[in-house]
Amino acid sequence: MMKLFDFALAPSPKRVRMILVEKGLDIPIEQVDLSKKAQFEEPFKSINPRCTVPALQLDSGEVLCDSQSITRYLEEVYPEPPMLGSTPLEKALVVEWITRVEQEGFMATAEAFRNSVKGMKGSAITGPVSYEQIPELAERGRARVKDFFGVLNERLAEHAFLAGENFSAADVAAFVFVEFSGWIKLQPDEGLTHLLAWRDAVAARPSATA
Amino acid sequence: MMKLFDFALAPSPKRVRMILVEKGLDIPIEQVDLSKKAQFEEPFKSINPRCTVPALQLDSGEVLCDSQSITRYLEEVYPEPPMLGSTPLEKALVVEWITRVEQEGFMATAEAFRNSVKGMKGSAITGPVSYEQIPELAERGRARVKDFFGVLNERLAEHAFLAGENFSAADVAAFVFVEFSGWIKLQPDEGLTHLLAWRDAVAARPSATA
Numbered sequence: 001m002m003k004l005f006d007f008a009l010a011p012s013p014k015r016v017r018m019i020l021v022e023k024g025l026d027i028p029i030e031q032v033d034l035s036k037k038a039q040f041e042e043p044f045k046s047i048n049p050r051c052t053v054p055a056l057q058l059d060s061g062e063v064l065c066d067s068q069s070i071t072r073y074l075e076e077v078y079p080e081p082p083m084l085g086s087t088p089l090e091k092a093l094v095v096e097w098i099t100r101v102e103q104e105g106f107m108a109t110a111e112a113f114r115n116s117v118k119g120m121k122g123s124a125i126t127g128p129v130s131y132e133q134i135p136e137l138a139e140r141g142r143a144r145v146k147d148f149f150g151v152l153n154e155r156l157a158e159h160a161f162l163a164g165e166n167f168s169a170a171d172v173a174a175f176v177f178v179e180f181s182g183w184i185k186l187q188p189d190e191g192l193t194h195l196l197a198w199r200d201a202v203a204a205r206p207s208a209t210a
Numbered sequence: 211m212m213k214l215f216d217f218a219l220a221p222s223p224k225r226v227r228m229i230l231v232e233k234g235l236d237i238p239i240e241q242v243d244l245s246k247k248a249q250f251e252e253p254f255k256s257i258n259p260r261c262t263v264p265a266l267q268l269d270s271g272e273v274l275c276d277s278q279s280i281t282r283y284l285e286e287v288y289p290e291p292p293m294l295g296s297t298p299l300e301k302a303l304v305v306e307w308i309t310r311v312e313q314e315g316f317m318a319t320a321e322a323f324r325n326s327v328k329g330m331k332g333s334a335i336t337g338p339v340s341y342e343q344i345p346e347l348a349e350r351g352r353a354r355v356k357d358f359f360g361v362l363n364e365r366l367a368e369h370a371f372l373a374g375e376n377f378s379a380a381d382v383a384a385f386v387f388v389e390f391s392g393w394i395k396l397q398p399d400e401g402l403t404h405l406l407a408w409r410d411a412v413a414a415r416p417s418a419t420a
Contacts, residue, residue: 062299069306076298088286089272096279102313129357134346147339 097170112141307380322351
């Protein structure tokens with residue numbers, strides 16, 4: 001039986017929890033308490049030496065340790081409803097927007113958060129190696145998040161969802177990113193009407209509170 | 211007819227060129243001279259407002275602007291030989307290792323390069339928005355690249371290729387990352403025997419010089 005290692009308060013595993021709800025899947029979930037640094041301790045450290053959640057342990061014992069790889073696995077085993085697109089173009093656009101949301105949204109927010117908060121000293125990057133905070137990176141992260149709100153708004157002016165006319169894992173990623181940006185006290189401003197309308201539409205889905 | 215926008219000296223588009231060779235595809239390729247900042251000028255700026263290569267323009271006019279999304283599109287339209295895995299687990303592991311290579315390898319190298327080289331002043335991040343260099347980030351990038359060489363070596367001690375026993379787009383990404391790390395004068399040291407043996411194996415493929 002598959003098992004998901006999760007931390008209810010963290011943004012990345014929420015992406016997987018939303019996919020599970022969208023696909024109607026109910027699997028065992030175990031909490032790894034990041035607030036107590038349990039990801040760096042046994043037994044979890046051996047399950048996922050990368051020391052991150054989400055991690056999905058398969059029947060075979062194999063462990064997937066990234067929200068993208070976990071989503072791909074779930075899509076292949078439980079294809080309905082599709083969360084990674086249906087046509088070649090849509091499939092490509094889902095990947096493209098997930099990548100952009102990760103690089104331009106999630107990373108920027110994480111940089112702003114991890115390089116400014118006291119509790120993150122020595123933990124400027126996820127994982128087992130300690131990296132010191134760089135205050136300039138926190139500042140840059142905030143600027144990049146604001147830029148990326150604009151990018152998302154422009155895209156959503158043209159399409160109902162990021163990859164086109166269907167809800168996908170790209171929207172899941174972006175929705176969780178927008179929530180995550182609240183951690184650094186940023187939110188899209190009123191003028192970004194397309195982004196805000198899309199956020200309301202996603203927030204109305206049962207998966208939004210997963 | 212599809213057209214690839216490329217810059218022969220840049221690492222990211224090489225990933226796509228290698229996929230084209232592996233799949234035996236021959237499509238028109240147009241150079242965008244990054245050394246002359248042609249990516250920020252018309253006509254390319256309108257083709258890809260993200261101002262990055264690779265970019266793949268499809269028959270429909272639609273443009274994909276990320277090596278991952280381009281690879282996914284090519285895989286869907288030209289499935290043989292598979293570059294994104296065959297079984298659900300293999301498909302997930304290809305995605306996982308591409309993501310790790312991008313986040314832990316490519317980004318770290320890019321941070322080290324873009325935050326230290328004179329010609330990159332004001333261009334610490336790809337794209338149309340100018341960000342200043344952060345020297346500490348260059349230093350951190352170098353440390354992360356060395357760490358990641360070790361991660362790859364451990365993985366390749368257990369498997370012939372990153373996603374298991376078959377060559378995939380994850381190996382393409384990692385091979386180009388190892389080449390790219392030469393830009394910051396880092397290379398895996400002698401002790402990383404599994405990584406070096408894998409590199410030799412990939413270097414022997416016709417796609418390696420694409």
